[in-house]
Amino acid sequence: MSKEMPYKIYLSEDEIPKYWYNVRADMKTDHSPMLHPGTLKPMTVDDMTPIFCTELARQELNATDRFIPIPEEVRNFYKMYRPSPVVRAYFLEKALGTPAKIFYKYEGGNTSGSHKLNSAIAQAYYAKEQGLKGVTTETGAGQWGTALSMACGYFGLDCKVFMVKCSAEQKPYRKAVMETYGATVVPSPSDTTEVGRKILAEFPGSTGSLGTAISEAVEKAVSSDGYRYVLGSVLNQVILHQTIIGQEAKAALEKVDIYPDIVIGCAGGGSNLGGLMAPFMADKLAGKKAPHFIAVEPASCPSLTRGRFAYDFCDTGKVTPLAKMYTLGSGFIPSPSHAGGLRYHGMSPILSELYHDGCLDEARAVEQTQVFEAAELFARVEGLLPAPESSHAIRVAIDEALKCKETGEEKSILFGLTGTGYFDLAAYTAYNNGTMTDYIPSDEDLERGFACIPKLPGIQD
Amino acid sequence: MSKEMPYKIYLSEDEIPKYWYNVRADMKTDHSPMLHPGTLKPMTVDDMTPIFCTELARQELNATDRFIPIPEEVRNFYKMYRPSPVVRAYFLEKALGTPAKIFYKYEGGNTSGSHKLNSAIAQAYYAKEQGLKGVTTETGAGQWGTALSMACGYFGLDCKVFMVKCSAEQKPYRKAVMETYGATVVPSPSDTTEVGRKILAEFPGSTGSLGTAISEAVEKAVSSDGYRYVLGSVLNQVILHQTIIGQEAKAALEKVDIYPDIVIGCAGGGSNLGGLMAPFMADKLAGKKAPHFIAVEPASCPSLTRGRFAYDFCDTGKVTPLAKMYTLGSGFIPSPSHAGGLRYHGMSPILSELYHDGCLDEARAVEQTQVFEAAELFARVEGLLPAPESSHAIRVAIDEALKCKETGEEKSILFGLTGTGYFDLAAYTAYNNGTMTDYIPSDEDLERGFACIPKLPGIQD
Numbered sequence: 001m002s003k004e005m006p007y008k009i010y011l012s013e014d015e016i017p018k019y020w021y022n023v024r025a026d027m028k029t030d031h032s033p034m035l036h037p038g039t040l041k042p043m044t045v046d047d048m049t050p051i052f053c054t055e056l057a058r059q060e061l062n063a064t065d066r067f068i069p070i071p072e073e074v075r076n077f078y079k080m081y082r083p084s085p086v087v088r089a090y091f092l093e094k095a096l097g098t099p100a101k102i103f104y105k106y107e108g109g110n111t112s113g114s115h116k117l118n119s120a121i122a123q124a125y126y127a128k129e130q131g132l133k134g135v136t137t138e139t140g141a142g143q144w145g146t147a148l149s150m151a152c153g154y155f156g157l158d159c160k161v162f163m164v165k166c167s168a169e170q171k172p173y174r175k176a177v178m179e180t181y182g183a184t185v186v187p188s189p190s191d192t193t194e195v196g197r198k199i200l201a202e203f204p205g206s207t208g209s210l211g212t213a214i215s216e217a218v219e220k221a222v223s224s225d226g227y228r229y230v231l232g233s234v235l236n237q238v239i240l241h242q243t244i245i246g247q248e249a250k251a252a253l254e255k256v257d258i259y260p261d262i263v264i265g266c267a268g269g270g271s272n273l274g275g276l277m278a279p280f281m282a283d284k285l286a287g288k289k290a291p292h293f294i295a296v297e298p299a300s301c302p303s304l305t306r307g308r309f310a311y312d313f314c315d316t317g318k319v320t321p322l323a324k325m326y327t328l329g330s331g332f333i334p335s336p337s338h339a340g341g342l343r344y345h346g347m348s349p350i351l352s353e354l355y356h357d358g359c360l361d362e363a364r365a366v367e368q369t370q371v372f373e374a375a376e377l378f379a380r381v382e383g384l385l386p387a388p389e390s391s392h393a394i395r396v397a398i399d400e401a402l403k404c405k406e407t408g409e410e411k412s413i414l415f416g417l418t419g420t421g422y423f424d425l426a427a428y429t430a431y432n433n434g435t436m437t438d439y440i441p442s443d444e445d446l447e448r449g450f451a452c453i454p455k456l457p458g459i460q461d
Numbered sequence: 462m463s464k465e466m467p468y469k470i471y472l473s474e475d476e477i478p479k480y481w482y483n484v485r486a487d488m489k490t491d492h493s494p495m496l497h498p499g500t501l502k503p504m505t506v507d508d509m510t511p512i513f514c515t516e517l518a519r520q521e522l523n524a525t526d527r528f529i530p531i532p533e534e535v536r537n538f539y540k541m542y543r544p545s546p547v548v549r550a551y552f553l554e555k556a557l558g559t560p561a562k563i564f565y566k567y568e569g570g571n572t573s574g575s576h577k578l579n580s581a582i583a584q585a586y587y588a589k590e591q592g593l594k595g596v597t598t599e600t601g602a603g604q605w606g607t608a609l610s611m612a613c614g615y616f617g618l619d620c621k622v623f624m625v626k627c628s629a630e631q632k633p634y635r636k637a638v639m640e641t642y643g644a645t646v647v648p649s650p651s652d653t654t655e656v657g658r659k660i661l662a663e664f665p666g667s668t669g670s671l672g673t674a675i676s677e678a679v680e681k682a683v684s685s686d687g688y689r690y691v692l693g694s695v696l697n698q699v700i701l702h703q704t705i706i707g708q709e710a711k712a713a714l715e716k717v718d719i720y721p722d723i724v725i726g727c728a729g730g731g732s733n734l735g736g737l738m739a740p741f742m743a744d745k746l747a748g749k750k751a752p753h754f755i756a757v758e759p760a761s762c763p764s765l766t767r768g769r770f771a772y773d774f775c776d777t778g779k780v781t782p783l784a785k786m787y788t789l790g791s792g793f794i795p796s797p798s799h800a801g802g803l804r805y806h807g808m809s810p811i812l813s814e815l816y817h818d819g820c821l822d823e824a825r826a827v828e829q830t831q832v833f834e835a836a837e838l839f840a841r842v843e844g845l846l847p848a849p850e851s852s853h854a855i856r857v858a859i860d861e862a863l864k865c866k867e868t869g870e871e872k873s874i875l876f877g878l879t880g881t882g883y884f885d886l887a888a889y890t891a892y893n894n895g896t897m898t899d900y901i902p903s904d905e906d907l908e909r910g911f912a913c914i915p916k917l918p919g920i921q922d
Binding site for chain 2: 153182385
């Protein structure tokens with residue numbers, strides 16, 4: 001085992017980035033603008049402020065400022081759990097017998113258990129600065145809801161989380177953590193919104209969906225005085241905040257003279273991969289040497305690998321603006337895959353554009369049992385129980401490292417380990433018991449989803 | 462907020478201690494020897510080797526070597542998750558408005574979720590070195606079983622965990638983690654041992670106890686070829702391994718010119734507090750300036766504050782050697798307090814002797830609802846969800862910091878934060894719902910326990 005490099009590469013607290021990096025400022029083609037669902041005109045800050053915090057609406061539309069200063073209070077909060085380490089996966093390399101160097105950026109070490117906190121604390125800060133009473137949001141797997149609850153607890157903001165009903169029932173402890181941080185958790189669909197009541201009247205036994213929970217959270221925000229809606233992925237502002245991951249990773253690797261050959265991230269809405277790859281993408285966009293970027297998605301919800309690049313709604317209820325993105329259609333119903341955080345029909349407009357332009361080199365869809373096989377190997381040799389979402393990246397990192405074993409190449413592989421698997425033990429149990437199954441949607445399943453993509457006269461047919 | 466000191470004080474991996482520190486070498490009075498339950502003579506290495514790994518039996522009886530080298534393979538494993546940080550609790554200080562400086566040594570950042578891994582990996586290493594097939598153990602709350610499963614998974618050792626039946630049922634996810642690491646989890650009492658079958662015949666509905674699980678694990682080890690029994694607390698060897706906590710804490714605080722005025726740890730079997738305070742205790746035993754040491758135990762299981770200093774069995778089945786310790790009697794039945802890791806009738810012989818001699822200055826018993834009040838405040842302001850066990854130390858750290866607020870003293874307080882609360886969310890839910898109760902045993906309850914303390918002719922009456 002090589003001794004020249006430590007296992008964990010830490011930056012000092014002074015080295016926590018002072019700016020978020022806005023990759024849009026460097027993109028050759030900016031993504032197509034979000035459209036107002038009524039007028040089909042590009043959204044303006046004024047269109048957005050009834051829903052979003054004002055500063056966050058500005059960040060959402062900001063395509064020109066390369067660096068956005070991180071507010072002092074947010075940086076102080078970051079110091080509670082950042083810089084997060086880049087870990088050299090020596091034990092995994094040894095277990096695989098690969099000449100590749102494998103590194104992972106670990107974002108699960110904070111109490112919320114995932115990278116979501118990086119954006120949650122920023123969004124809560126701007127809500128507080130604006131003098132709001134609170135925020136609303138939705139959560140599926142629970143990572144985002146937990147992170148936002150922590151952030152709101154810290155700033156003394158009220159936090160209403162619409163949690164997909166089946167998740168709330170399957171993961172009572174996720175609910176308990178959010179409540180410990182002072183949040184109100186409402187199983188969705190609920191009778192607290194118009195949208196929810198309508199759905200319950202039509203489908204009394206509905207167990208909910210992320211799309212419905214978004215619709216409820218948006219309605220609650222716009223109908224409550226002093227509240228705004230916040231979202232943990234997909235949006236530009238979220239990718240922006242998550243660039244702290246990539247900036248730290250790049251700086252840490254520079255300390256040990258490593259520039260990665262491959263950068264791998266799981267991709268649901270795209271916030272983690274977007275944040276991890278952004279500063280490396282800057283190199284590529286500047287025409288310099290850059291890594292090969294791989295987005296990993298579940299075969300059960302393959303928006304990049306099998307979706308369409310089109311304008312679509314971000315929610316099932318079709319109340320949100322339209323975004324140009326890779327989408328399976330807002331009516332696509334993902335199978336009950338355990339990687340709840342990756343069950344989203346669309347993909348960040350930034351990542352979608354980068355993929356469309358060939359800058360994000362590759363997307364790969366992997367099946368769940370392969371993912372858990374990788375997760376369990378990783379847990380045993382690296383001592384860290386990964387979240388199912390993160391394990392998609394582990395799967396592909398292992399596959400790439402095994403290719404290096406065949407070719408003898410000593411590539412440096414960096415992947416994002418976004419969260420812990422502490423709250424996903426029902427899934428691990430299913431895998432251990434052999435009751436976990438794979439699911440790949442048929443072409444007919446996909447066509448049913450695509451049928452929900454709106455036709456927009458003059459924009460898309 | 463002071464800026465002179467970082468939030469997290471890290472050592473480099475090179476600074477991971479190379480030796481465990483054996484506090485017995487410096488104690489003015491060594492603890493009374495463990496006695497063979499048959500002969501009532503002091504246990505020898507030969508007496509112990511049928512039950513324990515040979516090297517661990519030697520460590521158990523070693524009262525003279527001040528420093529025991531940490532094997533290279535164990536140090537490499539430590540590098541996966543160590544050095545663990547000392548964190549300056551700036552946010553807690555601010556919330557309390559105290560002039561005190563509060564520091565905590567955080568041991569919950571590894572996947573097993575607690576400090577138990579420090580000893581588990583050492584014990585698994587020696588078992589592997591001895592060429593054993595596997596080890597047996599018991600677990601109550603599950604922290605030790607999880608840590609040992611991880612350690613055995615790493616070395617490819619078989620691991621049989623007897624888990625108190627009610628815990629196995631209440632905490633299915635703890636069981637799932639252990640199984641993910643390849644361990645076999647047997648709810649205790651079970652029909653796989655004589656002891657278990659006897660108890661099940663007598664009490665078919667028994668939900669188990671730690672004492673019974675110990676008896677089963679010991680029986681399974683001595684009756685299986687190539688197996689030994691391992692234990693996660695109480696024993697000298699465990700305190701020895703856990704001194705890595707205190708050594709790292711002391712070295713980290715020296716980097717910021719801090720010598721703590723108060724050192725606080727929760728105490729169930731004593732491994733965490735013993736390990737945290739050992740290098741500071743060395744100062745005291747050498748007649749130098751030393752902190753005020755406080756052991757915190759649950760009011761429901763008050764071995765130091767209300768127990769007797771006497772020879773007693775370590776298990777309910779009375780198959781283990783006798784140890785001189787503070788004990789509530791091996792037949793004492795702790796209330797179903799949520800801090801499962803602190804529900805033990807006895808206390809480490811080393812800590813017991815140090816407390817008896819006045820070197821461990823103070824023991825304090827705290828009630829569960831006060832503990833969760835502190836835990837919740839801590840979780841909200843410091844962003845870290847603590848285990849109920851650890852939260853006993855948080856309670857007293859807060860109490861001491863509030864005293865400083867009254868007196869204006871700028872004391873430096875160090876406490877051990879031993880684990881995460883991820884697996885204790887049922888307890889948090891009970892606290893949030895207002896259904897959590899306190900329990901203080903009556904004098905009659907204690908007398909019933911004391912009646913089980915054996916009379917040993919010529920040794921104790």
